[in-house]
Amino acid sequence: xxxxxxxxxxxxxxxxxxxxxxxxxxxxxxxxxxxxxxxxxxxxxxxxxxxxxxxxxxxxxxxxxxxxxxxxxxxxxxxxxxxxxxxxxxxxxxxxxxxxxxxxxxxxxxxxxxxxxxxxxxxxxxxxxxxxxxxxxxxxxxxxxxxxxxxxxxxxxxxxxxxxxxxxxxxxxxxxxxxxxxxxxxxxxxxxxxxxxxxxxxxxxxxxxxxxxxxxxxxxxxxxxxxxxx
Amino acid sequence: xxxxxxxxxxxxxxxxxxxxxxxxxxxxxxxxxxxxxxxxxxxxxxxxxxxxxxxxxxxxxxxxxxxxxxxxxxxxxxxxxxxxxxxxxxxxxxxxxxxxxxxxxxxxxxxxxxxxxxxxxxxxxxxxxxxxxxxxxxxxxxxxxxxxxxxxxxxxxxxxxxxxxxxxxxxxxxxxxxxxxxxxxxxxxxxxxxxxxxxxxxxxxxxxx
Numbered sequence: 001x002x003x004x005x006x007x008x009x010x011x012x013x014x015x016x017x018x019x020x021x022x023x024x025x026x027x028x029x030x031x032x033x034x035x036x037x038x039x040x041x042x043x044x045x046x047x048x049x050x051x052x053x054x055x056x057x058x059x060x061x062x063x064x065x066x067x068x069x070x071x072x073x074x075x076x077x078x079x080x081x082x083x084x085x086x087x088x089x090x091x092x093x094x095x096x097x098x099x100x101x102x103x104x105x106x107x108x109x110x111x112x113x114x115x116x117x118x119x120x121x122x123x124x125x126x127x128x129x130x131x132x133x134x135x136x137x138x139x140x141x142x143x144x145x146x147x148x149x150x151x152x153x154x155x156x157x158x159x160x161x162x163x164x165x166x167x168x169x170x171x172x173x174x175x176x177x178x179x180x181x182x183x184x185x186x187x188x189x190x191x192x193x194x195x196x197x198x199x200x201x202x203x204x205x206x207x208x209x210x211x212x213x214x215x216x217x218x219x220x221x222x223x224x225x226x227x228x229x230x
Numbered sequence: 231x232x233x234x235x236x237x238x239x240x241x242x243x244x245x246x247x248x249x250x251x252x253x254x255x256x257x258x259x260x261x262x263x264x265x266x267x268x269x270x271x272x273x274x275x276x277x278x279x280x281x282x283x284x285x286x287x288x289x290x291x292x293x294x295x296x297x298x299x300x301x302x303x304x305x306x307x308x309x310x311x312x313x314x315x316x317x318x319x320x321x322x323x324x325x326x327x328x329x330x331x332x333x334x335x336x337x338x339x340x341x342x343x344x345x346x347x348x349x350x351x352x353x354x355x356x357x358x359x360x361x362x363x364x365x366x367x368x369x370x371x372x373x374x375x376x377x378x379x380x381x382x383x384x385x386x387x388x389x390x391x392x393x394x395x396x397x398x399x400x401x402x403x404x405x406x407x408x409x410x411x412x413x414x415x416x417x418x419x420x421x422x423x424x425x426x427x428x429x430x431x432x433x434x435x436x437x438x439x
Binding site: 109112113114116117127132135136139140141144148151152154155158159162165166169 | 315316319321322325326330358360364376379380
């Protein structure tokens with residue numbers, strides 16, 4: 001475990017705690033997706049995912065703006081921003097599935113089926129996407145269409161969680177080290193402040209509230225120490 | 231009609247043995263992959279994965295070469311319940327499922343023999359392996375569901391008992407292998423005693439064809 005002093009010397013090390021909280025949240029979210037395959041409540045997954053998406057978007061936006069943009073010459077910083085885009089895209093895809101509802105599991109196949117049909121039929125038959133979807137829905141049955149969507153959702157949740165873990169690993173290895181080496185304590189404190197305090201929100205401490213819900217007492221104490229210095 | 235009579239009337243329904251065993255094998259591989267760590271050798275995983283995939287690839291090849299042509303042939307003979315367009319949709323769905331799985335198998339082999347090679351796996355590689363195994367299990371579940379719900383019932387309705395047994399023979403007996411019973415032997419390892427007894431009966435029927 002990293003001691004308090006280290007965090008106070010290098011406030012950017014706060015990032016390890018934030019990542020730890022994200023990882024705990026993501027594993028729980030993925031487990032909710034897995035449970036939904038076996039008939040669990042999709043709403044629980046949806047709520048957990050939406051909270052994650054809100055948090056991660058704020059977190060990445062803040063990092064891009066205050067942490068990596070100033071690292072003008074850093075290739076690692078640019079890579080970090082690219083990985084953020086991938087995560088944003090992954091989050092948006094998941095939101096697309098959730099908006100698509102329980103028939104998404106079939107819809108995702110329809111384009112591929114249409115393409116295979118074109119190859120098969122040489123345009124001999126003309127079917128619309130809606131006709132193919134309707135036929136498959138009737139043939140497979142609503143219940144199994146729902147099950148397909150849930151399975152797909154679980155696969156996507158796991159993929160997104162792994163993308164996130166890989167990103168954290170890269171960021172800690174290549175970006176955080178550069179911040180520690182190239183930014184003053186005051187500059188690091190400024191990044192930490194933006195990461196923890198959302199000045200544009202009615203509740204500026206909403207991120208700290210979330211961190212406190214995910215972390216243990218020792219970790220919470222480190223965050224409180226940092227907060228007291230803002 | 232009793233289940234016993236139905237089994238004799240529609241032997242093609244017994245393809246469920248193969249589907250059950252494939253699901254079990256996928257589940258076992260996923261369990262092994264979930265437990266992998268950087269201190270573990272991949273030998274056990276690779277063995278279980280190869281064991282599953284060998285049967286899966288054979289099964290998909292036989293579907294392409296025998297099941298789907300049978301379906302086309304059967305339905306070209308005017309099945310009253312389905313028009314040609316719907317048949318083409320079902321065949322397209324089956325083809326999509328097969329291609330999706332074949333592509334995923336290549337991805338896993340690329341990780342096993344490319345990224346990892348002879349070295350110990352790192353956490354990130356293991357996680358990617360776990361993700362791909364889950365994706366494969368999902369793809370297989372969907373594909374088998376398509377077979378069970380859409381294709382097998384049509385064949386059961388349209389083919390006579392002898393033709394069904396003949397088709398099953400293509401799916402369960404590998405005439406191109408030195409050990410032509412290797413699929414049946416693999417199935418026996420994955421089925422319970424009751425199913426094994428029914429499988430033995432089925433094998434004796436298809437050997438008479």
